Amino acid sequence: MMNIELFDFDLPEELIAQTPLKNRSDSKLLTLNRRTGEIQHHRFRGIIDFLHKGDTLVLNDTKVLPARLIGQKKETEAKVEVLLLKQLDDNRWETLVKPGKRLRQGHEVVFGDGLLTGVIEDTTEVGGRIIRFHYQGIFNEILDQLGQMPLPPYIKEQLEDKDRYQTVYAKHLGSAAAPTAGLHFTKELLQQIEEKGVQIVYITLHVGLGTFRPVQTENIEEHHMHSEYYQLNEEAAKKLNEAKEEGRRIIAVGTTSVRTLETVVNKETERFEAKDGWTDIFIYPGYEFKAIDAMITNFHLPKSSLVMLVSAFAGRDTIMKAYQEAIDQHYRFFSFGDAMFIY
Template identity: 60%
Template sequence: MKVSDFDFHLPEELIGQTPYKDRDQCRLLVMDKETGEIEHKHFYDIYDQLEKGDTLVLNDTRVIPARLIGEKEDTKGKMEFLLLKRIDKDKWQTLVKPGKRAKIGATFVFGDGLLKAKVIDISDEGSRIVEFYYEGIFEEVLDKLGEMPLPPYITEKLEDKEAYQTVYSKNSGSAAAPTAGLHFTEELLERIKEKGINIVYVTLHVGLGTFRPVKVEDIENHFMHSEYFEISEESAKVINETKENGGRVICVGTTSIRTVESSSEKGKVIPGSGWTNIFIYPGYEFKVVDALITNFHLPESTLLMLVSALSDREKILNAYNIAVEERYKFFSFGDAMFIK
């Protein structure tokens, strides 16, 4: 299967640049994964799409302000650091611009010396392993100095940092938001619970590899980035009971799907934590997940390949082309889709 099989035309003006003021007022395209039948709704209508006994799986990761602007200690040259993955307490895998200045042993300063960094290694793909030095608590220093690392296709400045967090975000560690969850409000979640739908939380810290293009023509040769995940005993228990009782397991976002499917053996979810580089594309047989709430993804992306696996490529691309015709908004601050 070729990367070009997942291409579609997307006018630039359909890329959502600002978050919805009222999260659940965005549009919702509902698609039957078997027939391809499509309905046009609003996100608050998701309430009517869910049935008693279903389980919603939400990723409770929280985005850290992972973009740091500083300077090289000796030359005072301006530098940009993007935190990708925590390796140890004060050691991080980072993307550094301009990279040629970030040789092993180079030191950098942020916020008048509140934070310092030293490059201790360079990975095969060019990212830098950096050790940070500071006084106090790293998360508090980062909150003071860091900026929210918005995806490259969002060009407008974010006025409110919380607009790029889900209302249930809790566990800090992501370089990007699990954006399908941005459409939920606390009130909508409460109504869903009252209807008899289970809500469980998993954690997957989203890396910027999410936005990395597929550079090989044959998608089977693509190597996925790894991301850290956790799934509790309670969440696994509820998901497994849902399957046993004939209910649907509905993931909110591709990150939740990757967590659940990575944790599954013989149709059961096993609690635990670890790293996953699972790559889901058409032909993949889902072990647990039945349905998905998601945003609209980039052409030729691994995320589009994943949603195509849940239905099939032709039906998904047809839905995407209809979304373009109907002027839906795409990507992180766009509209939503329910594949049922």
């Protein structure tokens, strides 16, 4: 049994970043050598000094849906908040609804003076609602007009610029949350990295809201991960396999990239397979990594599956020591926080 308390730590509330920095790559960067435990402090733009010619940098190019909709219950005009989680077919979505108790099967919600309406069709196991939407035109365009960014619950401030909760390379719409390790990159920095001879490969994993939930089971081995949709195309698989064959480093940007790569790598042959599907892979100490050599990541919530993932990669004691150092040095934590390079 692996106890949840092993992954707890005290985090002063003032270190939870509420807003993004003016310049993405001005964030701090803690580098951690997982073999020696050596820690150094830099600015994120200095990541280029830790990347070598021939390295393969893997980025998750998912794009966050403006998935938070504010509407009114048609019958009473009471305020209703709907969070889109997963598209089931053309017009049906799995959602979270507040206040949920007042919305039952058959009830209708109106958004944007009728530009969009939704009818509750069913409930889900976790207390969500299946909603069928009705509209004229293109759903994503209406969503862009009416929706707000679904910021994590620990961020209390409104986001002035929607694009700051997207990576500069976001392409495929479908996430309920940003792959936040990628938020530190600017287009200029990525160009400099490519000019250095680092190969950039894009994969897709649509991040679910389960990302923000702490693990609830006392024995972490009893925890069940939410599933998320991923995609690795033929070209990306070919580049990753060539890097593997030639002994070049594969560096994942973010835990979402790590989870995707560890899902698509064949554990026997250690070759990457082009495919798409749903993954609920849960990585915690004891896991044997087959896909990656290093990772860039943010600082995560206590007791979260993400702290367990980085602990599996670098060792729990090493990670807890690095986290304490980050707290002592007043690093910013979570989605809009600072970064860590583990190699």
